[in-house]
Amino acid sequence: MSVPPVDRNKKELYVAQLLGKAMPPHSLGVLAELAVKLALINPKPLRKPALILFAGDHGIAEEAVTHSPQEITWQQCVNFAHGGGACSLFARCNAVELTVVDVGVDHVFTQEDLVLDQKVSFGTKNFLKEPAMTQAQCTQAMEKGRILVREKRQAGFDVIAFGEMGVANTTSASALASALTGYAPFEVTGKGSGISEAELLHKQEVIEKAIARYPTDDALELLACLGGFELAAIAGGILEACELGLPVLLDGFITTAAALVSCALEPNCKSYLIPCHVSGMHGHSLLLHYLGLDSPILDLGMQLGEGTGSLVAWPIVALASRILPEMTSFSEGKVTDSTEILSRIGLV
Ligand SMILES: O=C(O)c1ccc[n+]([C@@H]2O[C@H](COP(=O)([O-])O)[C@@H](O)[C@H]2O)c1
Numbered sequence: 072m073s074v075p076p077v078d079r080n081k082k083e084l085y086v087a088q089l090l091g092k093a094m095p096p097h098s099l100g101v102l103a104e105l106a107v108k109l110a111l112i113n114p115k116p117l118r119k120p121a122l123i124l125f126a127g128d129h130g131i132a133e134e135a136v137t138h139s140p141q142e143i144t145w146q147q148c149v150n151f152a153h154g155g156g157a158c159s160l161f162a163r164c165n166a167v168e169l170t171v172v173d174v175g176v177d178h179v180f181t182q183e184d185l186v187l188d189q190k191v192s193f194g195t196k197n198f199l200k201e202p203a204m205t206q207a208q209c210t211q212a213m214e215k216g217r218i219l220v221r222e223k224r225q226a227g228f229d230v231i232a233f234g235e236m237g238v239a240n241t242t243s244a245s246a247l248a249s250a251l252t253g254y255a256p257f258e259v260t261g262k263g264s265g266i267s268e269a270e271l272l273h274k275q276e277v278i279e280k281a282i283a284r285y286p287t288d289d290a291l292e293l294l295a296c297l298g299g300f301e302l303a304a305i306a307g308g309i310l311e312a313c314e315l316g317l318p319v320l321l322d323g324f325i326t327t328a329a330a331l332v333s334c335a336l337e338p339n340c341k342s343y344l345i346p347c348h349v350s351g352m353h354g355h356s357l358l359l360h361y362l363g364l365d366s367p368i369l370d371l372g373m374q375l376g377e378g379t380g381s382l383v384a385w386p387i388v389a390l391a392s393r394i395l396p397e398m399t400s401f402s403e404g405k406v407t408d409s410t411e412i413l414s415r416i417g418l419v
C-alpha cells in the first residue's frame with residue numbers, strides 16, 4: 072500500500088466554507104489553516120486520540136553524548152505506564168489513551184510493569200563502530216509500529232500521536248536527521264537532556280565521524296545504521312497511519328527525525344503530519360522547515376519528548392477539527408455577511 076495524496080481540489084471549497092462562517096475573514100489565524108489541513112485528511116471532527124510511546128536504548132550512549140544513566144529508559148517506561156510521567160499526566164488530563172511500548176529497551180520488564188512487550192532487541196549497537204541495527208531488525212521495528220497503529224485504528228482511534236523514551240536518542244535522531252537532510256551536524260544537534268558546550272562539540276564530532284561511516288542516501292539504510300528501535304517503530308507507525316488516512320500529531324525533535332524517514336519513503340506523508348510544537352532542542356525548527364511544516368501550533372520551549380508537545384496541542388487540534396463541520400455560516404446564523412462589504416472595499 073502507499074500513502075494516498077489528499078484531495079487538494081477540495082482546498083478551495085474548505086477555504087470558501089471558512090470565509091462563509093459567521094466571523095470576520097482570517098480571524099482564526101493558524102487555527103483556520105489547521106482546520107483546512109485537517110478537513111483535507113478527514114472532514115469529520117476528531118474525537119478519539121491515541122498516543123503510542125515507543126522506547127529503546129542506544130549503544131551510542133557509551134560515547135559520552137549524554138549524562139543520563141541508561142537505566143532511566145526502563146525506569147521511566149514503568150513510571151509512565153503507572154501514570155507518573157509528564158506524558159501520563161497530560162494524557163490523562165486531555166483524555167488521550169497512552170500505550171507504553173518496549174521495542175528495544177535493555178531490560179526485561181515484568182507483567183506488573185504494564186509496558187507492552189514488542190521487543191526487537193536489548194538496545195542498538197554503538198553506531199560509531201558498527202550499524203545500530205541490522206536491516207532485518209529495523210524492518211521488524213517498523214512493522215511493530217505499523218501493527219500497533221492498525222490496532223488503534225480498528226479500536227476506533229481517529230488520530231495518532233507518537234512519543235518516545237530513550238537515553239541518548241537525541242544523538243541518533245541528530246545523526247539521522249543530518250544524514251537525511253544534508254544539514255551539517257552542528258545545525259541539527261543540540262544538548263538533549265543536558266550537556267555542557269564542550270560536550271556538545273564532542274557530540275557533534277561523534278555524529279560527524281559516524282555519518283562518514285555510512286555513505287548512502289537510502290533512508291532505510293540510514294535508519295538501520297544510525298537510528299534506534301523506537302525511531303524505526305515511529306517511522307513505520309507514521310507510514311501506516313498516513314496510509315490509513317489518519318492525521319498524525321507530530322511531537323518534538325526525535326519524532327520529527329523519524330518522520331523524515333517516513334517522508335523520504337512516502338512524500339505524501341507530509342499532508343498528514345500536524346506539527347504540534349517546536350521543541351526547544353536546537354535544529355528542530357530547521358527540520359520542520361525541511362518538511363514544509365512551518366507553522367507549529369505551540370512554541371513553549373518544551374523539549375521533553377514522550378509525546379508531551381502533541382498532548383498539549385491536542386485540545387487545539389480537536390477544536391480546529393470542529394470549525395468546518397460545526398460552526399454556522401452567516402446565512403445559517405442569520406447574520407449579515409460582512410465579507411461582502413469587506414470584499415467591496417477590497418479587504419478580502
Ligand atoms: O523531543 C524532543 O524535542 C526532545 C529533545 C531533547 C530531549 N528529549 C528526550 O531526552 C531523551 C534523550 O536525551 P539524551 O540527551 O540522552 O539524548 C529522550 O528520552 C527524549 O525523549 C526529547
Ligand SMILES: Cc1cc2nc[nH]c2cc1C
Nearest residue numbers: 139143236264375376377
Ligand atoms: C529523567 C528523564 C525523563 C525523560 N523523558 C523523556 N526523556 C527523558 C530523559 C530523562 C533523563
